[in-house]
Amino acid sequence: NIMCSFAYLRVSAIGLTNTNGFTYGNSRNQIMFCKASYCNTAFSLSNLGLYNEAYYCVTGFSGGSNYGSVAVGCTTGFSQNGLGSNSSFNIAIGCTTGFSTADTTVHNCVAYKCQYGFTTGNLGNSYVSCIASTCSIYGFNGNGQHNHRFISCADHLSPRYTSLGYAAWETPITLTQSPFVDPDNFDFRLNDLPGGGALIKGVGGLGQIVNLPLSKAFDDA
Numbered sequence: 001n002i003m004c005s006f007a008y009l010r011v012s013a014i015g016l017t018n019t020n021g022f023t024y025g026n027s028r029n030q031i032m033f034c035k036a037s038y039c040n041t042a043f044s045l046s047n048l049g050l051y052n053e054a055y056y057c058v059t060g061f062s063g064g065s066n067y068g069s070v071a072v073g074c075t076t077g078f079s080q081n082g083l084g085s086n087s088s089f090n091i092a093i094g095c096t097t098g099f100s101t102a103d104t105t106v107h108n109c110v111a112y113k114c115q116y117g118f119t120t121g122n123l124g125n126s127y128v129s130c131i132a133s134t135c136s137i138y139g140f141n142g143n144g145q146h147n148h149r150f151i152s153c154a155d156h157l158s159p160r161y162t163s164l165g166y167a168a169w170e171t172p173i174t175l176t177q178s179p180f181v182d183p184d185n186f187d188f189r190l191n192d193l194p195g196g197g198a199l200i201k202g203v204g205g206l207g208q209i210v211n212l213p214l215s216k217a218f219d220d221a
Helices: 197-203
Strands: 005-007 010-012 030-032 035-037 041-044 048-050 053-055 059-062 065-067 070-072 076-081 091-093 097-102 105-107 110-112 116-120 125-128 131-133 138-141 147-151 154-156 166-169 173-175 180-182 187-190
Touching (some): 035 041, 076 091, 091 097, 097 110, 173 197, 187 197
Parallel strands (some): 035 053, 053 070, 091 110, 097 116, 105 125, 110 131, 116 138, 125 147, 131 154, 154 173
Antiparallel strands (some): 180 187
């Protein structure tokens, strides 16, 4: 029943197999400003993760509530399932699946250059002010057997796909230009292009993530 906080830790699983980065089960724990690479699961959380980074893992973030975190090159960037698993101001970059969610609220998150941007499970989800940009297979997929709500979302060069279930759509805004200042260099502030960031600045679009751009080499602890 003691709250533990972990911060500024680095974990690398290069050369190892079936190795996880950070795992904790106490609902009072939190972890922040940590990095994990080449893990099976980088962060398996039961409570709160703040400004963490996962690189080239099978799963970047599993469970918990994540804020201001980044998953790069993971098979699944964010796997969020359950009422306590909420996601705000997170970015998935170059993942196979950016966000895989069930019974979750996802707010001001970005899937960038993923194959699948945002995909829903069999429980209701709410996506608010989320952006799918240059996702090759689809940006938003409202499948599953319950209602999914999409509010003030936008997509750019990312096909939409809906299959099973009952998606309660507010049609995402279609962007004709990239909405970000310089995403390839981790600058995800909204730009002022008329067909890009300017279209969504008034509907609660994403601001600069505090922990970006990434300045430390991973092995520099």
